[in-house]
Amino acid sequence: MRSTIMRFAALAVAGMLALAPAFAAPSPTLAKVKKNGFLRCGVNEGLPGFSVPDTKGEWAGMDVDFCRAIAAAIFNDPKKVRFFPTSAKVRFTALQAGDFDVLSRNTTWTISRDVQIGLEFIGVMYFDGQGFMVPKSAKVTSARQLDGASVCTNTGTTTELNLADYFRANKMKYKVIAFERNNEVISAYDKGRCDAYTTDASGLYAERLKLTKPDDHIVLPEIISKEPLGPAVNQGDQPWGDLVRWTFFAMLNAEELGVTSKNVDQMLKSPNPEVRRLLGVEGAFGESLGLTKDWAVRIVRHVGNYGEVFERNVGQGSPLKIKRGMNALHTKGGLQYAPPVR
């Protein structure tokens, strides 16, 4: 008798476990976001291509668009986001204090931030790294040719340390000319006080626009440090982390499968099973995230796939004109790779 009851109980538990994936524990953050009626998103106070106020008084940029994508997935309305411009110093405190639901602020993913600070990084939105800019007239095509060069950079940043490492490792001599503020560095370089300018590559493209003759300068191909930038959420709400992560993966998968904001409605009729699963024609993956079946359709329709977001904000559709490089899909020689929706 007793063993029968035990067996029934075991069966019940097993049944619940089997059903669990379909009825994943609801995310408290998602519940709060839905109750508020908007997503709260921490962004940079002004970083070209990633988050800047545009002329119309709206936030624009890659980091900003990612938050719009999450809002689109949840509310089918990319406008339901409130942006909280946040300085580098307070970003982690503010996230932990619950000032916002997602930190989408070009944050470098490192072990200490992931483990000690207790963030949950959801992926690498942008593979950045330190590079060099030189005048075209110098006829330099590789950083290896910079032996004996004077290099302009910011004081007291890791940039300076990376520079020292790189030149020592390659047994080259160099001279640092360092300044406190970005504007001072770029203006010194513009006036020819140094042979090269170094900072993170995305920054190089942005600062180049401030030169008197931007087209007379090139960014060298070498990248000498790893700066994987990505959004983060608080640890402790796994389903919320999943939702944010799969929003990003949906954007990558959409690009890989050729689904764009323009053709997403036609793609709903696509016979390709991968497209059908991504767009919710088959399967119930949206529901398992606490969203609707058409979550990915909403993301792509309102915000676009990863490639569209990249090109619009930092790529060829923007003044920055950054090449995809490491941020190209794995199928095109880059590092961006998303697990499949299935």
Added chain:
Amino acid sequence: MANAPTKASRPPPRAPLPGPIEWLRENLFSSWGNAALTVVALLILYWVVVPFVRWAFIDAAWTGTGRDDCLAFENGACWPFVSERIGQIIYGFYDVTERWRVDLTLIGLALGLLWLTMPGMPGKRPVGAVMVLAYPLIAFVLLAGGFGLEEVPTTRWGGLLMTLVVAFTGIVASLPLGILLALGRRSELPVVKGLSVAFIELWRGVPLVTVLFMAANMLPLFVGLSVNKLLAALIAVALFSSAYMAEVIRGGLQAIPKGQYEAAAAMGLSYWRSMAFVILPQALRLSLPNIVGNFIGLLKDTSLISIIGFFDLLGIVQAGATDPEWATPNTALTGYAFVGAVFWAMCFGMSRYATHLEGVLGAGGRR
């Protein structure tokens, strides 16, 4: 007497040179030292003012829709950056369709202030009471929403609007609080005195940046409830500036001779009446230059709220200058020049009004 020694007579006065040349000689070149100073000053003017005028006006780009229009003027200011963004500079991220609410609030403020500051306007007392008691509430509802108005979250406020909201709150709150604290500090009741001293010294002892940071980022962590960040910042600014105001007013109180207190007491006035009708009117008149100095300082300190993620006038221009669509060597400089000019105009206006008020009250002449 006739053979008394005579002083050597002075040389006859030099005949005045014609018109402006005489003025120049008397005022700018009266001695070799003065002449040298004049030349140095002129050279500095030449080196600083002339290039600035060239940059800001003569070589500047005045029209355009993007960075290409400004890049053509590589040695001049990029004014289209300011004109294209003027809406954002004034209203921040405030929804375009709701901006009339900001306009209405600012017009109300301007009308109220004009009424109160123009000499000879009737009914200053009721208008003043409305401005101090009712206006802040009306302005709050207009700006934030409620009572049928659509909500505009404070995250969308910014620019000049934000600067004025913070400065106005600080100014309106700091004067009455400061008076109470100053009286408290001079009180003979030990508890009142002790609390006032502690309050004043605590707030004066910490930098405003720290206060703002604590209010916006740390309090929610400690207290565990999420307050509106702007509200926290406004309260912090009000308390902070009232501590400074208290000391300014205490300076005025100390300048009142003891006889005035005794005379007020001899008239049979209670403490509050003697303060309200005898002591404070004189003390405030004496403190006027410092009070206005505090207001001006407060107006400029509003820029510090950018450290807690709100964009004031300066912050919004700085953020806008990072827009790659507008990146040129001169974009940020132009923005700073514009912000400097606006701040200067506001502060200079306050300072001129204070000078006028001193004249009316005769504060300068009486002592």
